[in-house]
Amino acid sequence: MLEISHISKTFNPGTVNEKKALSDLSLHLEQGDFVTIVGSNGAGKSTLFNAIAGAFYVDEGSILLGGEDITFKPEYKRSRELGRLFQDPMRGTAPHMTIGENLALAYLRTAKNQHAYFSRISKKDLAFFQDQLAKLDMGLEDRMKQPVGLLSGGQRQALTLLMSTMVPPKLLLLDEHTAALDPATAEKVLKITREVVAEHHITTLMVTHNMHQALELGNRTLMMDNGRIILDVQGEKRADMTVNDLLEQFRAGAGKNLDNDRILLS
Amino acid sequence: MLYILQTALELGFLYAPVALALFLSYRILDIADLTTDGAFTLGAAVSVTVCAAGHPILAVPLAMLCTAAAGFVTALLQTKLGVPSILAGIITNTGLYTVNLMAMGWTSNASLIKQRTIFHMFQDLGVGGSWNEIILAGVLTLASALLLVAFLGTRLGLSIRATGDNRDMVRASSINPTFTITVGLCVANALTGLSGALVGQAQRNANINIGTGMVVIGLACLIIGETVLGRGSMLRGALSVFVGSIIYRVIYAVALSSKVFPIEAMKLVTAIIVALAIAAPSIQKWAAFQRRKAAARAGKGGV
The missing domain is CATH 3.40.50.300 (P-loop containing nucleotide triphosphate hydrolases)
Structure with missing residues (x-):
């Protein structure tokens, strides 16, 4: 590999x-x-x-x-x-964007068509994100619209991990x-x-x-x-x-x- | 009074895209884009010149294209060529002075005397009576704002927002910051150009100084709007820019008619508003620290 x-x-x-x-x-x-x-x-x-x-x-x-x-x-x-996580939990997520938007960013980056600049997040994608967040068992699935800056370091790191591995x-x-x-x-x-x-x-x-x-x-x-x-x-x-x-x-x-x-x- | 409000509303709409541009470059991308002044003049110059040649509608997208190119130069300087971002804007702005003179046919003042503008064309449709200019300005600028909000929800838009929010993250998530900064600055300057183009046709005049101080005025509108509506989603941000822009023009119109202070002082007042607004967090911190120190001293004295 x-x-x-x-x-x-x-x-x-x-x-x-x-x-x-x-x-x-x-x-x-x-x-x-x-x-x-x-x-x-x-x-x-x-x-x-x-x-x-x-x-x-x-x-x-x-x-x-x-x-x-x-x-x-x-x-x-x-x-x-590549997925990458740093020691500093602040480095992997954008604090002023919502949890959903952060996930969208991570998800769209791996989209098949790299030139689909204007693709948007669909309802189906959102349901998928919610599903993935629920797996973390941190209650984040109900906070999709909140900015990431409100999360604790551990939650942010878990979110970063999810963002890095959602598409393996x-x-x-x-x-x-x-x-x-x-x-x-x-x-x-x-x-x-x-x-x-x-x-x-x-x-x-x-x-x-x-x-x-x-x-x-x-x-x-x-x-x-x-x-x-x-x-x-x-x-x-x-x-x-x-x-x-x-x-x-x-x-x-x-x-x-x-x-x-x-x-x-x- | 109604006339003052109408004027304020119209100017508020016409100049709102500048504040929208700064919302994108300053708030979202976290770059102080000083191309703005020159880009505004360029927008007005191109718009008036093309309009004078008989193409008032074509004038607007053409003006936006030209100012987007100015934004591209600024972006190129700061991303690929390592010029500090503020200096990149100043350099482009300085160069634009000559470009703007050229766009107006090597004069410092270009006017539309008999040529028809988009405002005439809209008037002919007979919509809105005395409000027709306001309606056209409002529709065009609000449409640009909604387009911007829609754009910021796309993959590219999200990438631009992330670039301004967390540069570390962006590099580690397959976004090319050079690309996002370039697109962001092009869009921002196209918006500034839209404003210049509309103002040029509305006033039927463009001159070399029309954009002077525009970046600070735009920031003032942005800050006033955020103070009134607060910061939140992209849609709220875009709308607050309009609220701020209209409030600013009302203040301006009132100052103009009531002679509270001479209108020549408006730029100074604007500059002070912006400086204080941006300095507010530091001033608050300092004040809180002084209070804390005073309280500690008082506590010691009491024992």
């Missing part, structure tokens, strides 16, 4: 701020893979996501999504086949999408995530700082450091792994001690 070959990215090349954010990174995902990614701050997790989503073009290497070379495809064109994308990128939510809400959004991904069999990449989560969710776990993937486990090896093993591996792979509280404490 996703085929990343030897990509590199250096920010601010030739200046004192030069930073090699991705170095010769390769990654292959099968259709339906649910991969969790851990790594300390600055390891390159978000940069990897940005590279896949097209926030910048990589300096070297290529990215294939579903067999199509998207290395030089602009961000807004890639997003037709080829790849779903979750960038710590529950980190800014309170534990109960985070649990709920995670539950919805699990259900949606399972239902549509969506290939998913998820960044997390929670080691338990990293091993419990999905079928494969990656660890990144310094713009590289330093650990890649799946199957039995992953099933036998404990959080301590993972930390041990990190030390071994990175050749240094963890200095990141967020990883140690979780």
